Amino acid sequence: MSRQTQNQSEMNRKANLPDSGAGEKNTLRTIVLRQMQKNQTGTIKSISATGDLGRRIRELGLIPGTVVTMHGKAPLKDPVALRVMGGTLTLRNNEADTIFMEVD
Amino acid sequence: MxxxxxxxxxxxxxxxxxxxxxxxxxxxxxxxxxxxxxxxxxxxxxxxxxxxxxxxxxxxxxxxxxxxxxxxxxxxxxxxxxxxxxxxxxxxxxxxxxxxxxxxxxxxxxxxxxxxxxxxxxxxxxxxxxxxxxxxxxxxxxxxxxxxxxxxxxxxxxxxxxxxxxxxxxxxxxxxxxxxxxxxxxxxxxxxRAGEVRETWRISYGEHIDSMLAGMTEKIEQNGFLNETCPARWLALKYLENDAQVMEKGRRINPRLAEELERSVRELTGHLQQTVGSYPEGIIADQRYGYIKSLLRQGVMNRQHDTERLYLSDKIDQVLTNRLIGPLLMFAILFGLYQFSFTFSEIPVSWLESLFSWLGGMADTLLADGLLKSLVISGIIDGVGGVIGFVPIIMFMFLGIAVLEDSGYLARVAFMMDKVFSTFGLHGNSVMSYIISGGIAGGCAVPGVMATRTLRSPRERLATILTAPFMNCGAKLPVLILLTSAFFAANQAQFLLGFTLLAWVVALLVAKLLRSTILRGASTPFVMELPPYRLPTLRGLFIHTWERTWQYIRKAGTVILAISILLWAMMTFPGLSATEKEKFIEQRAATLGMYAPEVIALVAEADEVTGPDALQLKEELARIEAAQAGLALRQSFAGRIGTALEKISWLAGFDWRTNIALVGGFAAKEVVVSTLGTAYSLGEIDPEETTSLADTLAASPDWSPLKAMALIVFIMFYAPCFVTVVCIVRESGSWKWGLFSMAFNTVFAFSLATAVYQLGSLVLARG
Structure with a gap:
């Protein structure tokens, strides 16, 4: 991934994390996809990736509202594998950082 | 570039x-x-x-x-x-x-x-x-x-x-x-019914996008813009989806209208970002999935089980991609594939070798001595035979890969290895190509280069194609074994293992270098699917394997044959002058004159000779023959190139004999051994049986362990053999990359070899 996207996701994480999701059900938190634990399930809240990556992520069904379960991580902790709509998708960590999840 | x-x-x-x-x-x-x-x-x-x-x-x-x-x-x-x-x-x-x-x-x-x-x-x-x-x-x-x-x-x-x-x-x-x-x-x-006019099928993308689409569609239709081949609304959608290929084409066909359409898209994008904080392409994808979801909810799809249930495939994954066992199993599986391919292909390879040596023998007896015979045997039969000899290995390799691919395991290998490879600008899928090319010593770069087809992005694929030939393929092994047994006999195994590791390090570093210079560009996202494990179908495996093997065989008949003949000509012409030939004939006559006629008759007629006199005569005749071949090689075009190259190659410690062998090694790396044999006038050298050559080199005052080391480094990394180059051309779609790999690798290898030789000499001189 380009440095730009990485920075962007870095920024998003800082900007969005502390307060977003606070207004909804009190148990819901927003985290980036990378931070999900194995077998944890959540719903996609927003995606900050644009361009080719953003389009590809969406084309594969990762859109706001989709339910995603963390399937596991590669032995070197990157990339991650997700269960989405009955299939398994993989994403590198810096790509996963562009996806914001709502979890319990 | x-x-x-x-x-x-x-x-x-x-x-x-x-x-x-x-x-x-x-x-x-x-x-x-x-x-x-x-x-x-x-x-x-x-x-x-x-x-x-x-x-x-x-x-x-x-x-x-x-x-x-x-x-x-x-x-x-x-x-x-x-x-x-x-x-x-x-x-x-x-x-x-x-x-x-x-x-x-x-x-x-x-x-x-x-x-x-x-x-x-x-x-x-x-x-x-x-x-x-x-x-x-x-x-x-x-x-x-x-x-x-x-x-x-x-x-x-x-x-x-x-x-x-x-x-x-x-x-x-x-x-x-x-x-x-x-x-x-x-x-x-x-x-x-294909000719019938149908109603246009459409999804609603929401008020903003729909009205923009309608406006753009109208403009496209009015101008007859690109839409002779596809519907106007589809084109408008592509503009909203920011499709680089369509937009570029549009700019070429009708710059004014293209600009107008792009401006509309920019306006809408700005508007959507302000109001809903999203991009048109994002909203389009969301709406398409929204449509699909509502469709499925209307009684099309019913789920009885819990969606979170673990299926068999997931259970397998828990083992095969496990943090600790996963990599070990991966290594075992890949090593198994390797063993399988090379063990099972040994038998058919030996059949093919016998077939081609039988053909060579037939040509030897049927054709009169002379250029035609030499062309048929050394140029055509050896050249094509060398290529066809790869076929069983390629077939078994591809069968193995087809099993891994069709079963879904290959995607897991890429998943597990991606972190390592992406660090060097490659992709998880590059691992297969490296291993097949000789990442476990003894592979072959030809199927290795062909295996890069599983890579999706052009830059990462090209970087893999260009670096995979650095691995120690099966043809480099006899050369490495020859040189290590001559100079590093005591630690041969350690040295060979070291060279395998060196190949990996160099390949990855060069990949990184290429990816930060001429193949610079963002890495392809690793957004891919891990397909569920499936049992491959036999028919699928056979078709898969056969297709790839056949493509390779077809190539052997054309380009590769031509290059093989060219190399033969370079090592044959112009041949010895009449006076030199005369000298060898005289020598032969003089030798024969020293033996009794019945001994000469015995040597001339029988292949297996007995008796001390006959054996001695045979040996002396062979020596003269070898000396003649050695001189002829030195005076051939290849020999002249080798001699001319001495001016530069001394930097790395190579003399003209080594240079000729390296030129010959372009045909196939194991040819280095036989050419060195000819250059040292040892007559025919069997690459599998190199003791005499190893002894000669070890005893020669021209050689030293340092020179051997520089030569090994050069052989490992210089131009790939021409079969590989042809594959690189084919897989990259351009001669440019084939030529690049020859030039770049040779310059790179020579710099390394020179560094080894010169620095080594300095250290030795001080020590």
Missing amino acids: KALAVEDRAQFFGKVVPAARGPASINKKQDMRIALAGNPNSGKTTLFNTLTGARQHVGNYPGVTVEKKEGWSRHGERDIKIIDLPGAYSLTAYSQEEIVARDYLVNEKPRVVINVTDASNLERNLYLTCQFLEMGIPTIIALNMMDVARQRGITIDADKLSQLIGVPVVPVIARSGKGKDALMAAVAEAID
Whole structure:
């Protein structure tokens, strides 16, 4: 991934994390996809990736509202594998950082 | 050299083909073309094999390395031609495969598309379906893997789906062929009706986008802009989706209108970002999935089980991609594949070797001594034999890869290795190519380079293609073994292991270098699917293996034969002058004069001679012969090149003999051994049996362990053998990269060898 996207996701994480999701059900938190634990399930809240990556992520069904379960991580902790709509998708960590999840 | 031009974005709309959908021409064979399209892993290829049987043909799309598969299927009176389009998740120009699939649909206008969908993952599969429908192509949905879906507790009402989406839906099981006749009947009916005017199929993208789309569609229609090949609304959608390929084409055709359309898109983008904080392409994807979800909810799909249930495939994954056991198992599996290929190919390889040596023997007895004989034996039979000799290895390798690929394991290997490879600018999928090329010493770069087809992005693929030949292939091994046994005999095993590690380090570092210079560019996202584990079908495996092997064999007959003859000519001509020949004839006569006539007769007639006199005579004659061959080689063009190169090659410690051997090594690396043998006038040297040569080198005052080390480093990294170069050209689609790998690798290897030799000399001089 380009440095730009990485920075962007870095920024998003800082900007969005502390307060977003606070207004909804009190148990819901927003985290980036990378931070999900194995077998944890959540719903996609927003995606900050644009361009080719953003389009590809969406084309594969990762859109706001989709339910995603963390399937596991590669032995070197990157990339991650997700269960989405009955299939398994993989994403590198810096790509996963562009996806914001709502979890319990 | 400029960064890889994205030639793979091929020629969109390159050819304007008049729409051939009129019902009048139904009996013409060329109008019976239908396309098979679908997501990767949807069972598309299995269905293609089921529908066409062995009646298929594989080629390449012009300019790209994506395979083009065509087959025929008979339905009643008709012979229907089926084109198996590469797997695609979407028709936005993302990967080479998707561009090829889209170009085909736009330019070639198949009469019908069979959209293969995985019933157990229908939601995502229908995303592509929506795009076919938006393109206005007559579509039939083949609902594949209904059995898998049922096992997972998913039931799908095909009639309901057909009714809601407005196209025929036929349940099939591609593996067993169930539903195949119903599918072809639906195809036949759709072909007959393909000429009918249908209502445009559309999804609503919400108020903002819909009104913008309407405006843009009108402009496109008024200007007749690009829309002779595809619907205006589809083009407008592509503009909103920010499709680089379509927009670039638009700018060339009608700059004014293109600018106008792009301005509209920019305005809408700005507006949407302010109001809903999203981009048009994001909203379009969201709306398509929204449409699909609502469709499935209207009684099309029913789930009985809990979605979180672990399926067998997930359980396997828990073991095979486990943090600790996963990598170990991966190593064991890859090593097993390797052992399998090389062990099982040994027998057929030895058959082929005997066949070619028998052919050589036949030519030896049938043809008179002279140039023709030498050409036939050394140029043609040895050259082609060397190439065909690879065939069993390639076949078994590809069989192994096909098993890994079709079962779904290859995707896991890429998943586990991606972190390492992406650090060096490569991709998880590069690992296969490295290993096959000799990452475990003894592979072959030819199938290694061909194995890069599993890589999706052009830059990472090219970087892999260019660095895989650095691995220690089976042909470099005899050379390495020869030199280590002559100079490092005490620690031979450690040295050989060290050279394997060195190959990995250098390949990865050079890959990084290429990816930060001439192949610079962002890495391809690793957004990919881990397909469920599946048992490969035998037919699929055989077809897969055979296709790739055949492509290789075809190449052997043409380019490779020509280069082989060229190399032969370089090492043969101009030959010895008359006076020099005369000298050898005199020497021979003098030798013969010292022996009794019956001894001479014995040596001339029998292959196996006994008796001390006869043996001695035979030996002396062989010595003269070898001396003559050695002189002839030195005076050949290759020899002259070798001598001329001494001016530079002394830097790395190579003399003319080594230089000739290295020139010969371009034909195949093991030739280095036999050429060195000839250059040292040892006569015929069998690469497997090199003791005499090793002794000669070890005893020679011209050689030292340091020189040997510099030579080993050079041999490991210099120009790949020409078979590999031909494959690089083929796989990269351009001679440029073949020439680049020859020039770059040679310069690189020479710099390394020089550094080893010069620094080593300095250290030794001080020590």
